[in-house]
Amino acid sequence: MEVFLVSLLNGLVYGMLLFMLASGLTLILSMMGVLNFAHASAYMLGAYFAFTISQHIGFWPALIIAPLLCGLLGAMIEMYGLRRVHRNGHIAELLFTFGLALIIEKVVQMTWGLLPVPYRVPAGLDFPLFSIYGTQFPAYRAFMLLISLLMFGAIWLGLTRTRIGLVIQAALTHPDMVGALGHNVPRVFTTVFAAGTALAGLAGVIGGNYQVTEPAMAFTMGPIVFVVVVFGGLGSLTGCFIASLMMGLIQTFAVVLDYSPADLLRQFGIIVTSATPFHEVLTVPLPRVGALLPFLLLILILVFKPRGLMGTRDT
């Protein structure tokens, strides 16, 4: 029970962090068809911006300013980069964002150095909120949960209950028609890209001190975010939300469940010994492959339900 509760909380926090990252990516991907490789780089930039800003004027202004900076950067990338590259098709866009991710990593390394920077949880949130069975639950994690929930609410309301949200949704499926009705579709695209990047930046601000702020953080976070987006399904914020929580919980629980395929087989009366074929694979405990499970799920969903969990259309 103890392990279950603590793992549940940890899984939720990690899942929500994934969601903050993935929500921006899923918006961009479903709207513009751009698989933005530089998305996790915006997450990293958010963390580094917040670190620098918080050294001068504190964490709370950084919470606002850093995502705005990232959003601004996103807008510039879309207007002066992607829009030009867009004419040459999706492969060009893909390569463009991939190159961008590499460049951003190098720039970060040159600006802030290769070592992790001491970006710490603000003093006001650096206390244990409560403790369950002796394990402290830091207040900062609760704060992360709160921020990400607020963000989910804001995006959802924004997309379904506001005028700009309706235009965005319309531009998703019928960009030409929306353009014919007099809306500035390129500007809508820019807005979405900037907003998505800002969300990633926000995730960086609150994720950077929860984990460690270092130049490799984009590289380690990138793949799992793609898994979430594809798993959740294109164009579905809810799917993305569910997929994020699932991935967070799966990775967390995989660690604490010390079972292997051999244990499963034992239930059916098959005992795995060193003589059994593939016994090395069969006796690998779950925690040892926990970090790889999301990728296994990705393959499975692509095979059996290519649209993803709640996707409304094909990739």
Place this chain on the structure above:
Amino acid sequence: MLQSLLSRLAIGALAVATCFAGPTFAQGTIKIAYTDPLSGPFAQVGDANLKQMNYILDYINSHGGALGKKFELVPFDNKSQPSDALIALKSATDQNMPFIMQCSGSNIAAALIEAVNKHNARNPDNRIIYINCGAVATELTNEQCSFWHFRFDANVAQKAEVMVRALPKEVTKVYLLNQDYLFGQSVQRDVKAFIAKLRPDIQVVGDELIPLGKVKDFAPYITKIKASGAQALLTGNWGPDMNLLIKAGIDAGVDLRYYTMYAHLAGGAVAIGPGGDGKVRSVQAFNENIAPEIGNAEAEAWTKDFRSKYPFDFYAAGFRTIFEFLAAAINKAGSTDPTKIALAMEDLKHKDFLGYESKMRKDDHQIIGPYFVGVFKRGVKYDSEKTGLGWATEATIPAKDIEQPTTCKMQRPKA
């Protein structure tokens, strides 16, 4: 006509080239190829190593180098990939460099040993010595031992023994967590073996392998470790795998002692932070507070000077020992011929700048020197990474205590 002109030109060019090449070759530098990850997730380690090596070489070169020649470090990025390390080896041998040096990754070291063995067997005129500055899987100087491989860091078995010896009496339940590759598995096996041998009262309540560099959130592992009732966590993790693990543990406020092999490396102190006061211990070859602790003002001044030049701590005293060993071996051999240097290096003894003596054991080419256990705490003379906390020496294990037997059957070259 044209042909003869061309050939005359070519001869002229060749003459000019040899004219220039002659003197530079005679005075030339002693090149050391250095290959480690300089990009990617483990770049911080390679980059910090490189800066410290250059600092040490500047010092050694300003004190005469070896045989009047200066050492020159030529870095190659291997992106943590054995294949890239082999490309670096190829470049090094193409340029006739006598040494290739590599620190991070026992899997890469294993590939390099094999490749160096083959290369040296096939090219007796162009041999190369592999200087291992930190790949510590015990096998490399046992089953896989090679005449061309010299290891200048304590191996896993030695570090494991130091770690187990450092466990206080009241600790009876420990948890092992290691990276799932050659090195991590080596730590896992050796720590367990020494616990069984030296501390049979200790119970291993958990034993885990994690995928290398893949885990982003260690909180679930901490939950599991806490549930197991362990009093101490023993880990060989390095890089982000170590930083994130300890950070997660300290954030969760779990009452646990951490025994690591690499928490003192670059990035560790920041990740541990002030919350880790007195909780984290690291098995180390050096820390900046050893010199003031033993009252060696000269060594203290030398390491302090590094701090004034670079924004991070100096931890690589072992590298100074390496380069001083190389200089001594070259001077003893009177030549930069790799075979002669390798022979000169065997059983060579050297007093390091702190005043401790170490020896390159002939049987397996494993360095035998003293080792330390440091504890990360407040109130030390030199703090780490501007955290206000630093490494204080808790135990000094003399060389004779970790001079473990080897199973190496070394094959030496005939001539």
